[in-house]
Amino acid sequence: MDVTTATPAEIDTRLIELWMAQAHHRAIADSDRLSDSVRAYAAQAAADAVAEAAPLEAAYAARRWNRWYWVPKGHLHREGECSTLYASTDRNLTAAASGMDDAQIVERYGWNVCTICVPNAPVLDGFRTPGTYATAEADAKGICLNKIPAHVNRRYASPYGTCGDCDAQGIAVTSLGRLRQHPHARMAADDARKARIEDPKLIGTATGEVLKVDGWEIKTRRTAEIDWVRHMENADERGWAGNPEWQAEQRGFARQIAEALAAKDGVTVEQIEAALMPKVDAKIRKWQREMAKANH
Ligand SMILES: [Zn+2]
Ligand SMILES: [Zn+2]
Known part of the structure; x- marks a missing residue:
């Protein structure tokens, strides 16, 4: 490999292979249960890997291209400290993404990009998709x-x-x-997320994640509306409940649902609330009528 013309992705791909080879041979060389000749051979192989990596490491030190790290079950993060990661979090250098800028990374990895590391990710077009990477993988x-x-x-x-x-x-x-x-x-998981955004019957968060409210997953648009009405009925001062803290919590749940419905329909939260509020009013009136009857 000519390090002066090689792309960041090519260099990092080879570096990862060399790091793994080095770790593999090092473990053999350090084992006290193997013969001296096997260990000597492994020590030489580890040294060869280090020697081949040296000019590649030097190229990175000189050019300092962007590097991105994949966290299993998480997101793609920029090199350096991200406030959402613990020091011990597993992270894997994603060589295919090396050298990409913010716009390129969002185009390719969509909603898998960390929004702390790339704060403008949500306003970039690619962010409401799984990215071209996942689409290519679908092949x-x-x-x-x-x-x-x-x-x-x-x-x-x-x-x-x-x-x-x-x-x-x-x-x-x-x-x-x-x-x-x-x-x-x-x-x-990406397919399920896409369905939550695109299928008119399903619902998810604004970025297509599972919508969990009050510990329960809300799967469909229909149940989201029913749950919104129920939480707002619970929270209503005209209604039966009298615990302000609990009612505030109920309002919070309703708000979560309204935000998901607003993202789904591409309208404001206020529009969703205005459309559904008559159902709450009707339920409250019905309850008031029943109370009046019971008291006579
Ligand atoms: Zn796999
Ligand atoms: Zn991050």
Whole structure:
């Protein structure tokens, strides 16, 4: 590889291979249960990997291109400290994204980009999609092609691993330490998210995440409306409830639902509230009539 003409993605792809090779050979070289010749061979292989990596590391030190890190079950973050990450959080350098600027990263990775690291991500067009990366992966017919586990759990008779590519968990690991073929977990999650945005019957948060209110998942538009009316009825001063704290909480739940419905319809929260409020009024009037009857 000519480091002067190689792209950031090419250099980082090779660097990751070399880092892994080095760690692999280092572990063999450090084992006291193997013969001296095997260990000497591994030590040499580790040293070779370090030597090949040196000019690539130097190229990065000189050019300092953008690097992006994938956090399993999370988002793509910029190199450096992100307030949403703990020091111990697993993160994987995503070589394919190396050198990309903010607009490119959102185009390619859509809503998987961290909005702390890229604050203007939500206003970029690509953010309400899974990105061209996930779309390209769909060509693989929903199967994840990665065979190298990010982690292997060996506490059980049959070991299983997690996949750093698609975030799948609990995948069986073969005797050779390879992940068995598995459905692409993140793609399936992206499909579900897309459906929550695009299917008129379904509902999710503004970015298509599962809408969870008061500990319950609200799946459909219809139940979202019913729940909004119920929470607002609970919160209404004219109604039966008399606990202000609980009623404030109910109003908060209603607000969460109204925001999701507003995003779904591309209207304001106030418009959603105005459209549904007559249903609350009707329920309150019915309750007042029943109370009046009971008191006679
Ligand atoms: Zn971040
Ligand atoms: Zn996978």
